[in-house]
Amino acid sequence: MARRTKEDAEATRNALLDAAEQVFLAQGVSQSSLAAIAKEAGATRGAVYWHFKDKLDLFNAMIDRVTMPLDQVIYGDLGQLSQVAPLPRMCRVIHLLLNGLVNDDRIRRVFTILMHRMEFVGELAALQVRHTSSMNEFTRQLALDFAAVAEQQGYALSGAPQLLAIGLRSLLDGLMHSWLMSIEGFDLEKDGLAAVQVYLVGAGLPKAAVAAAFAEATSLPNPLAGAARLPCGYVDSSVL
Numbered sequence: 260m261a262r263r264t265k266e267d268a269e270a271t272r273n274a275l276l277d278a279a280e281q282v283f284l285a286q287g288v289s290q291s292s293l294a295a296i297a298k299e300a301g302a303t304r305g306a307v308y309w310h311f312k313d314k315l316d317l318f319n320a321m322i323d324r325v326t327m328p329l330d331q332v333i334y335g336d337l338g339q340l341s342q343v344a345p346l347p348r349m350c351r352v353i354h355l356l357l358n359g360l361v362n363d364d365r366i367r368r369v370f371t372i373l374m375h376r377m378e379f380v381g382e383l384a385a386l387q388v389r390h391t392s393s394m395n396e397f398t399r400q401l402a403l404d405f406a407a408v409a410e411q412q413g414y415a416l417s418g419a420p421q422l423l424a425i426g427l428r429s430l431l432d433g434l435m436h437s438w439l440m441s442i443e444g445f446d447l448e449k450d451g452l453a454a455v456q457v458y459l460v461g462a463g464l465p466k467a468a469v470a471a472a473f474a475e476a477t478s479l480p481n482p483l484a485g486a487a488r489l490p491c492g493y494v495d496s497s498v499l
Contacts, residue, residue: 272310272320274300279321280368288318288377315382319389325369326393345407346464350472351479352400353431357451358481360435371439394432398424408464416463423462430458452477 278300282291293314297304311317343351359366379387401424409416416423434454438447445451452473459469 268310271300271302271306275302275307275310275317276321276324278302279317280365280372283318283321283372283376284368288314288372288383289381293317313382315385318383318386322369322373325366345404345411346468347472347475349401349404349408350469351476353455354452354473354476355481356431357434357447358477360438361447362481367439370435374436374439394428398428401427405462412468414463414465417461418463427455427458427462430455 275296278296279291282296282299286295291314293307294304296317297307300306307317311320360370361367373390377383377386379390398421402420405416405420405423408414409420418426434447434451438445438451456469456473460466
């Protein structure tokens, strides 16, 4: 009986998180109420407060449901990625992000909410610290990979690893932001990955090495839930 109660509670929590995605997406975070989320979930406000302290707590839980698997893939002790050479690892991480955004509805909804449906003001101001910390950590990881590529392969980078990492993160952020604004505007996987390849070559990495790293990255299945497998050689190196 206790097991069933635990399962019911988990089902209610997930239903509330699902509802939060839908309500935040439709109304924006600041304009959404816990009552609207409870109604969307077919639950009571009491159920909301049983699982979450307030709207900020609910919002964080909704974000965690998507970003924790992403962080596990990008930063976690994954074995396979931690043992991969820095350039293929960097290309693999970029592919996972863009492929997941295109092919996983939940990832796409949550990133749309983060990029287009919220303001870091009022009760949500604290989220700016989390957002900044996440961006800084991603930049740090990219900088480490740029530095490792230069050291291990002897490539002459066109700039300092930290600056190249900031530029690459900004490119990715811009690609995702623009694509979410108008999904029909361009192909995020094909055109986005091609744009990243152009950037990496401009950063001083050999064209052949970049193309080979992305060909390998796109040939592997995406471990994120709902993501599709792309065929080997998906990225067209002729655009470089």
